[in-house]
Amino acid sequence: MATKKKQIVKKKQIDSTVKVALLGFGTVGSSVARVLAASKFPGLELTHIFNRSVERKRTSDAAKVVPASVVWTEDIDDILNSNVDVVVELMGGLNPVEGWLRKALTAGKSVVTANKQLIAYRGANLAKLAASHNVHLVYGAAVAGGVPVIPGMLQGLGGDQVTRLSGILNGTCNYILNRMEGGADYATVLADAQQLGYAEADPSADVDGFDARAKLCILSRIALHSELDPDAVMTQTISTIEAIDFMYAKELNCTIRQVSRAQRDGSVVHARVAPMLVPLSSPMAWSHGTQNMVVASGRFGGDVVFSGHGAGGEPTAVAVVSDLLAVAQNCGTVQLPVRKRQVAGEFLAPHYLRFVVDDRPGIVSSIAGALATVGANIDSLLQRPGHPKHRLPFVVTTERSLTTTIDKAMKAIAKLDCMLERPLCLQILVPEDKPE
Amino acid sequence: MATKKKQIVKKKQIDSTVKVALLGFGTVGSSVARVLAASKFPGLELTHIFNRSVERKRTSDAAKVVPASVVWTEDIDDILNSNVDVVVELMGGLNPVEGWLRKALTAGKSVVTANKQLIAYRGANLAKLAASHNVHLVYGAAVAGGVPVIPGMLQGLGGDQVTRLSGILNGTCNYILNRMEGGADYATVLADAQQLGYAEADPSADVDGFDARAKLCILSRIALHSELDPDAVMTQTISTIEAIDFMYAKELNCTIRQVSRAQRDGSVVHARVAPMLVPLSSPMAWSHGTQNMVVASGRFGGDVVFSGHGAGGEPTAVAVVSDLLAVAQNCGTVQLPVRKRQVAGEFLAPHYLRFVVDDRPGIVSSIAGALATVGANIDSLLQRPGHPKHRLPFVVTTERSLTTTIDKAMKAIAKLDCMLERPLCLQILVPEDKPE
Numbered sequence: 065m066a067t068k069k070k071q072i073v074k075k076k077q078i079d080s081t082v083k084v085a086l087l088g089f090g091t092v093g094s095s096v097a098r099v100l101a102a103s104k105f106p107g108l109e110l111t112h113i114f115n116r117s118v119e120r121k122r123t124s125d126a127a128k129v130v131p132a133s134v135v136w137t138e139d140i141d142d143i144l145n146s147n148v149d150v151v152v153e154l155m156g157g158l159n160p161v162e163g164w165l166r167k168a169l170t171a172g173k174s175v176v177t178a179n180k181q182l183i184a185y186r187g188a189n190l191a192k193l194a195a196s197h198n199v200h201l202v203y204g205a206a207v208a209g210g211v212p213v214i215p216g217m218l219q220g221l222g223g224d225q226v227t228r229l230s231g232i233l234n235g236t237c238n239y240i241l242n243r244m245e246g247g248a249d250y251a252t253v254l255a256d257a258q259q260l261g262y263a264e265a266d267p268s269a270d271v272d273g274f275d276a277r278a279k280l281c282i283l284s285r286i287a288l289h290s291e292l293d294p295d296a297v298m299t300q301t302i303s304t305i306e307a308i309d310f311m312y313a314k315e316l317n318c319t320i321r322q323v324s325r326a327q328r329d330g331s332v333v334h335a336r337v338a339p340m341l342v343p344l345s346s347p348m349a350w351s352h353g354t355q356n357m358v359v360a361s362g363r364f365g366g367d368v369v370f371s372g373h374g375a376g377g378e379p380t381a382v383a384v385v386s387d388l389l390a391v392a393q394n395c396g397t398v399q400l401p402v403r404k405r406q407v408a409g410e411f412l413a414p415h416y417l418r419f420v421v422d423d424r425p426g427i428v429s430s431i432a433g434a435l436a437t438v439g440a441n442i443d444s445l446l447q448r449p450g451h452p453k454h455r456l457p458f459v460v461t462t463e464r465s466l467t468t469t470i471d472k473a474m475k476a477i478a479k480l481d482c483m484l485e486r487p488l489c490l491q492i493l494v495p496e497d498k499p500e
Numbered sequence: 501m502a503t504k505k506k507q508i509v510k511k512k513q514i515d516s517t518v519k520v521a522l523l524g525f526g527t528v529g530s531s532v533a534r535v536l537a538a539s540k541f542p543g544l545e546l547t548h549i550f551n552r553s554v555e556r557k558r559t560s561d562a563a564k565v566v567p568a569s570v571v572w573t574e575d576i577d578d579i580l581n582s583n584v585d586v587v588v589e590l591m592g593g594l595n596p597v598e599g600w601l602r603k604a605l606t607a608g609k610s611v612v613t614a615n616k617q618l619i620a621y622r623g624a625n626l627a628k629l630a631a632s633h634n635v636h637l638v639y640g641a642a643v644a645g646g647v648p649v650i651p652g653m654l655q656g657l658g659g660d661q662v663t664r665l666s667g668i669l670n671g672t673c674n675y676i677l678n679r680m681e682g683g684a685d686y687a688t689v690l691a692d693a694q695q696l697g698y699a700e701a702d703p704s705a706d707v708d709g710f711d712a713r714a715k716l717c718i719l720s721r722i723a724l725h726s727e728l729d730p731d732a733v734m735t736q737t738i739s740t741i742e743a744i745d746f747m748y749a750k751e752l753n754c755t756i757r758q759v760s761r762a763q764r765d766g767s768v769v770h771a772r773v774a775p776m777l778v779p780l781s782s783p784m785a786w787s788h789g790t791q792n793m794v795v796a797s798g799r800f801g802g803d804v805v806f807s808g809h810g811a812g813g814e815p816t817a818v819a820v821v822s823d824l825l826a827v828a829q830n831c832g833t834v835q836l837p838v839r840k841r842q843v844a845g846e847f848l849a850p851h852y853l854r855f856v857v858d859d860r861p862g863i864v865s866s867i868a869g870a871l872a873t874v875g876a877n878i879d880s881l882l883q884r885p886g887h888p889k890h891r892l893p894f895v896v897t898t899e900r901s902l903t904t905t906i907d908k909a910m911k912a913i914a915k916l917d918c919m920l921e922r923p924l925c926l927q928i929l930v931p932e933d934k935p936e
Contacts, residue, residue, distance in 0.1 A: 099800055210801035212656020219655050220648020223821025364535055365646035365818035368808035382801035385659025389834045396831040
């Protein structure tokens with residue numbers, strides 16, 4: 065008995081080289097090769113690179129750091145049938161990657177991946193497969209790039225009961241909203257972001273919140289020990305935010321960020337990805353440019369903040385290579401029981417409501433009436449000067465109410481004749497928000 | 501060969517309970533017991549508690565969460581000769597703890613400790629001993645309490661080349677300087693901190709920088725892969741900071757923090773713990789109250805920020821219990837080669853120099869002359885109104901110079917007849933600081 069226990073707490077020694085294959089030699093893949101070449105970690109050897117149209121990659125400038133001994137291939141079977149120990153997947157998407165990685169795990173190869181959609185939708189399943197084949201599946205690069213949120217939570221917050229997560233998980237949205245905070249309008253900034261390579265030609269995954277949602281679900285699994293269905297998490301686009309909203313936010317000592325938040329309430333997890341008003345005094349307001357930030361709030365440890373570069377080839381490569389070292393040195397990660405939990409979106413929060421109206425007597429009274437009908441109290445009414453009466457933007461903030469309650473009132477208000485645009489409703493993020 | 505490699509990347513399964521002994525049942529020890537009782541982690545069993553005058557502890561309120569099966573003892577041999585798997589040391593100090601932990605490691609017990617002085621001075625040695633007995637030595641709680649800086653760096657930044665660390669590593673100093681930022685004076689705030697239990701009766705370890713220095717050395721080992729002699733790291737007390745310094749700092753868009761910084765420059769590490777001027781736009785200015793913060797700057801990943809509650813029973817217990825889970829589940833930590841490196845303190849930075857003089861003609865010229873002699877350029881001269889001529893505080897800031905260069909000028913300036921107090925010299929922390 066005592067001997068058995070001692071064995072449990074013993075470490076393995078590292079005494080041979082771990083062979084590594086890269087799937088994907090794009091921005092992140094070539095950065096991983098560069099980081100490996102620069103640091104020459106003992107015990108790691110890059111042996112294979114897979115990419116479609118591999119010749120183009122093999123002869124690129126980025127390939128110059130790759131050792132001559134590396135096998136370049138466009139046939140995935142060359143990897144799956146090789147003696148490679150770890151497959152590093154940097155291609156993204158569910159298909160065909162999921163099938164390949166299942167084969168790799170089944171063949172006794174560990175997997176390091178930066179694929180957030182795959183891990184959000186199939187992570188639990190793949191983890192089981194990895195466990196059954198006694199190999200590692202790690203994905204530190206899937207959330208917040210070079211910011212070690214996942215390893216920090218797994219190895220450093222396992223002892224806490226984390227009840228709430230808030231994060232800025234999409235660098236593109238953060239870049240756009242930061243620029244808008246400085247006065248630019250959405251369309252201009254989006255175009256700039258596309259030109260700079262921060263945003264895709266179809267920016268929907270970023271601006272509509274699907275990218276952040278996948279990351280939020282991964283973090284919920286790790287920190288809240290809750291498996292969520294990503295499709296059940298409500299998202300709200302940032303594309304309806306206008307410059308005027310930043311002006312009103314500023315009057316409320318706030319700015320606007322795309323916030324991903326989740327909090328556990330018994331067997332339910334309240335989760336949402338949406339633009340929200342964030343107090344300037346909150347850590348969430350600190351993140352600039354394409355930075356990412358995660359705040360984990362624990363019962364015992366209070367708020368812990370992680371922040372840094374959430375995207376880009378080299379920061380993401382840091383996460384990948386760090387994972388690779390952990391796998392090569394056989395460092396397991398702390399496993400705690402994870403449960404499937406229902407997703408809801410009942411946040412009790414003050415709300416920011418922005419209307420654009422053709423001004424006439426009685427509008428405020430109608431809005432106030434609609435809010436009163438659902439039992440929501442108005443906290444303030446803001447109207448900046450200098451706007452024409454026939455196209456007047458103004459703002460109402462409410463006291464704490466459930467978002468679903470406010471939504472009911474907003475449906476009624478949207479039908480008012482005087483409304484020139486669909487009214488905008490944003491949560492105001494306050495530290496003590498709790499679901500009822 | 502292939503078989504051997506596969507073995508390396510395999511994980512061990514956990515299939516029995518790990519017995520845990522606590523050494524020390526003070527604030528942190530009792531919090532650890534509380535966290536274990538609240539979360540009932542599978543695979544962990546608290547079996548022994550050691551404390552001097554143990555009866556007093558066993559009958560305390562804090563002991564109510566402790567299972568009846570736990571053996572309370574004041575004889576360390578009861579632990580060392582037991583079948584305990586992991587010893588959790590929360591007593592602090594080098595003696596007699598070091599001897600006890602050496603015995604525990606030699607007996608095949610893993611060690612989890614929050615003891616920063618022990619780990620700073622003897623960590624490398626103890627790690628060797630642990631490795632030779634094939635057991636774990638982990639100390640995530642030794643730096644920044646509940647903020648997972650150590651696990652985050654070990655498991656998440658191993659792939660980067662971290663070249664620079666800056667941290668707010670002492671919550672007591674941060675509390676004092678935050679309160680002074682609000683207008684209070686040092687003596688009042690120190691007395692408050694003592695009453696609140698944030699500061700010891702003899703506050704020297706905190707305010708003079710020795711506590712933070714030990715933590716900086718631990719972080720240097722992990723992130724800079726550099727073993728430093730803690731005694732070789734220069735410290736500067738915060739006790740000479742006055743309210744007026746915060747006013748001048750504000751004019752320079754800065755505040756004042758006790759900053760611990762280290763940066764690698766080839767085979768030398770430049771390190772220093774001192775009050776410094778920190779731009780209000782820097783993450784270092786964000787930390788409030790007793791919060792801790794660490795910024796790690798990597799060649800590939802850029803700046804990564806960790807922040808949260810750096811002290812207190814429960815946040816520290818989170819780090820201890822997280823480590824305990826990792827040890828119980830046999831999760832090793834990434835090992836990278838660490839080298840002994842020479843410590844120097846040559847930071848190239850702008851400097852803030854505050855003088856209190858009996859005003860007379862020629863003072864500025866004398867100061868400027870002394871600075872010119874060493875080749876330091878003046879950047880600005882600040883003099884707030886409302887002070888009497890016979891006791892006039894004023895400030896000179898310099899362009900980037902080495903701190904040792906400025907120190908030479910300061911020695912000459914301190915000898916001027918008109919100086920009523922020893923002049924104060926603080927580095928101004930700017931992002932691009934680099935040793936020459």
